[in-house]
Amino acid sequence: MSLRFWDCLDHQTFTDTACEVPYQQIKGDFFPGFDVWVRRDDLIDPIISGNKAYKLFFNLIEAKDRGAKILITCGGAWSNHIHAVAAAAAAAAAAARFGFQTIGIVRGERLAILNASLQDAQRFGMKLKFVTRTQYRKRNQSDFLHEMGLDSGAAYFIPEGGSNLLGIKGIQLLGKVIEETVPATFDQMWVACGAGATFAGFSAGIRNISVIGVEILRAGDSIFKEVDRWIKRLNLTAPEHLEKGRSGTLLSSDRLSDLRLRLLNQYHCGGYGQYPKVLADFQREFEGQVDIPLNPIYTSKLFHAIKNSNDRGGGQRGARLLVIHTGGLQGRRGD
Numbered sequence: 001m002s003l004r005f006w007d008c009l010d011h012q013t014f015t016d017t018a019c020e021v022p023y024q025q026i027k028g029d030f031f032p033g034f035d036v037w038v039r040r041d042d043l044i045d046p047i048i049s050g051n052k053a054y055k056l057f058f059n060l061i062e063a064k065d066r067g068a069k070i071l072i073t074c075g076g077a078w079s080n081h082i083h084a085v086a087a088a089a090a091a092a093a094a095a096a097r098f099g100f101q102t103i104g105i106v107r108g109e110r111l112a113i114l115n116a117s118l119q120d121a122q123r124f125g126m127k128l129k130f131v132t133r134t135q136y137r138k139r140n141q142s143d144f145l146h147e148m149g150l151d152s153g154a155a156y157f158i159p160e161g162g163s164n165l166l167g168i169k170g171i172q173l174l175g176k177v178i179e180e181t182v183p184a185t186f187d188q189m190w191v192a193c194g195a196g197a198t199f200a201g202f203s204a205g206i207r208n209i210s211v212i213g214v215e216i217l218r219a220g221d222s223i224f225k226e227v228d229r230w231i232k233r234l235n236l237t238a239p240e241h242l243e244k245g246r247s248g249t250l251l252s253s254d255r256l257s258d259l260r261l262r263l264l265n266q267y268h269c270g271g272y273g274q275y276p277k278v279l280a281d282f283q284r285e286f287e288g289q290v291d292i293p294l295n296p297i298y299t300s301k302l303f304h305a306i307k308n309s310n311d312r313g314g315g316q317r318g319a320r321l322l323v324i325h326t327g328g329l330q331g332r333r334g335d
């Protein structure tokens with residue numbers, strides 16, 4: 001991955017880079033009876049990895065086209081997205097074609113020593129602004145920047161996680177790249193869901209593989225509703241194609257095979273950022289047997305779900321599964 005698409009924000013360079021991302025087959029018997037492959041989007045860029053790279057790309061083009069001087073975004077203290085925005089702006093500035101200043105609005109109070117993720121962001125040139133959880137709750141309101149005392153005039157605001165229409169457009173591009181580059185025919189594609197924008201983008205970009213999203217937080221109905229809202233907004237597919245999995249009420253496999261999109265909500269392991277021993281043990285075992293590093297918040301829960309789910313392969317042994325590695329390995333330092 002030597003091409004630096006951030007330097008030029010060129011569509012073709014980005015697409016070419018996405019087309020080079022490797023697919024890795026999991027050898028051995030970690031998933032007995034299933035043929036599991038991983039698309040290593042954690043490798044798309046050494047720093048700006050996984051789905052955040054795709055969600056950012058068109059946002060940066062838009063910011064540049066609008067002549068914005070400042071990128072403002074927000075997230076938690078270990079946010080992969082904040083880290084990615086800071087790094088991408090630094091890459092663009094280093095190429096000296098255009099530059100963005102960056103401001104990261106961080107949920108919670110500033111600790112005496114910044115964590116490794118925020119230290120990186122600061123080193124990449126980002127200014128950090130810490131806000132209370134109550135203030136942070138207003139992050140999706142139109143007057144949020146004003147409330148934070150920030151001038152929105154010259155700024156381009158990217159919402160938490162890069163989850164806006166342009167972010168989803170980047171994921172759609174990834175979906176198309178996947179359909180063009182898959183090394184085999186897959187029965188299912190699995191992805192971790194936080195806000196659900198990535199899953200929503202795949203519902204738009206992927207036509208021939210059923211997509212299963214694993215909710216990594218205790219979200220109630222919110223991810224389902226968010227995805228449904230995006231799908232309607234993108235006017236892509238009838239909402240009845242989206243079915244929610246509830247623990248204990250798995251759909252029968254023949255029904256499942258009719259459904260192109262599913263969200264599973266019983267594999268959050270206690271909620272966002274929760275990392276119980278069973279998950280830690282799983283991650284250690286996985287990384288010991290399979291040569292792929294996982295992120296404790298997202299991809300370890302994803303593979304844990306695949307290992308434990310009856311939905312795997314639509315209940316059909318021998319099924320071939322594609323798992324999207326959405327990156328975020330910088331977050332491992334939070335362990």
Ligand SMILES: *Cc1c(COP(=O)(O)O)cnc(C)c1O
Pocket residue numbers: 050051052080081161163192193194195196197198199295298299326327328
């Ligand atoms: C942000 C993130 C996700 C979740 O993406 P959404 O679009 O919010 O669902 C998944 N995996 C990793 C590693 C992430 O950083």
